[in-house]
Amino acid sequence: MDYLLHVLILIAIYSILSVSLNLISGYAGLLSVAHAALFGVGAYIAALLALHFHANFLVGILCAAIGAGLISLVVAAPSLRIHDDYFVLATFAFQVIAFGVMNNWIGLTGGPMGLPGIPQPTIFGVVISSHAQFLVLAAGFAVIAALLVRRLVRSPFGRVLKAIREDEVFAQSLGKNVMLYKLQVFAIGGGLAAVAGALYAHYITFIDPSSFTVTESIFILAMVIVGGSGSIAGSVVGAVLLVSLPEALRFVGMPSSVAANVRQMLYGGLLVVFMMFRPQGILGEFAFHRK
């Protein structure tokens, strides 16, 4: 039973990641492979605040979101001046740098040894200790994140995002400050990724850099693409599929050492198949394409 709850908790956390990346990549059309780095930034901020300052869980999650949002701005400001493929490379560079910092700043992050002993969250005096309680918490945050993004993309703000995705020059000619929108979207998406990171840190109670690699970024991007870019429900479907499919491998009797590799191949293969045959994803409205 705990195992099933564990998978559901992971789905909730990954839904926050895929929905927030969808805002950046699916709605605004900015392909980013730095989402795991921002996920990590959130996890480390929350973990460090909890370990060193005994910060309340909600305070930690708020600080993580603000911190990662600000870092997103710092990364996005120069990166957004370059376009398309080069923008992807710039986010990749940030991803690599962030991993390097997590892995090497041993005094702060513990380096490859990570940060153990992160406390379980306490909300208004209630310790969230069972899987069921944590699922309610994580699902609650996932629902809030999805509603937030939904509200954004359905507003006039979201209309401008779609315009930027479809034709940036047209949006500019209508007086839209394209750069400002991109920065805002990046900061909001990064902040939400950090919320997922904080939840993850408090749930696993241990973090190390291996959870926040570029492979993880591509895993999240695969959820967005498979589920359907430009669709919030699609992002949740993507998270459900990509988290639960590899888990299913355990039940066909595959040893865990093999399953880990098969997992990589599975989502790599899924990405290729979707790019070829259904580039808009299961529920998406928009296919990544060259302009």
Added chain:
Amino acid sequence: MTAILEIHNLRKTFDGVSALDGTSLSVEERRIVSLIGPNGAGKTTLFNLVCGFLPSDGGSIIFRGVSFAGMKPHHIAGLGIGRTFQDLRLLRKVTVLDNVMLAFQHQAGEGVLRALAGWKTPREERANIQEARGLLEFVGLQGKAQDLAEALSYGQQKLLTLACCLAMNAELLLLDEPVAGIDPDTSQRILHLLRELRDEGKTIFLIEHNMEAVRAVSDFVVVMDEGRKIAEGTPEAVMQEPAVLEAYLT
């Protein structure tokens, strides 16, 4: 008559090739001014400089007394300059109505916090939808509001871009080939709309190769060749000028 747009000694070179070689011209308000000239004369480059899509290499652009030096395209658009593109830019996968809705300026719901709070946005949206439907009716696209823009004919797409410029509430409309490549009926309708807009107080500055249309609609014509202005005046007078005839024949 006062000039709404003044361009002085504007220069632009691409890799050493001069596209605009010290062009000066002015557009008076409440007029339809056509910019004509052979291909490669620098007409679209001039539009791109005015709208801020390209930086100039010298000279000045002044709109209602405000100099554009170093301004970004969105800022220039916000001052009241609408623009359509030769290659017809619009959102093809989005509804006709939403294309127009996008064009309204200063929408509160375009701010993140207002969008999240949802406060005032629905009322603003309702008002804008009403206005957008009115503009679509004005350009003759009533009944098409919920269609995707890509489902419109080429001529209808040009009408849609015109509706977008009107939704921006632009005073000066820069239209890059508004009637090129469309059927005579739609073409007549567009020319009629342009006259109507001028009579309502808009200023229209357009690029067009269709001489019949230029003759029919223009109050004033500026002729360019090889990055320079070679003639200007009423359509009839300009078409008689030896320099113009020569530019078109060679």
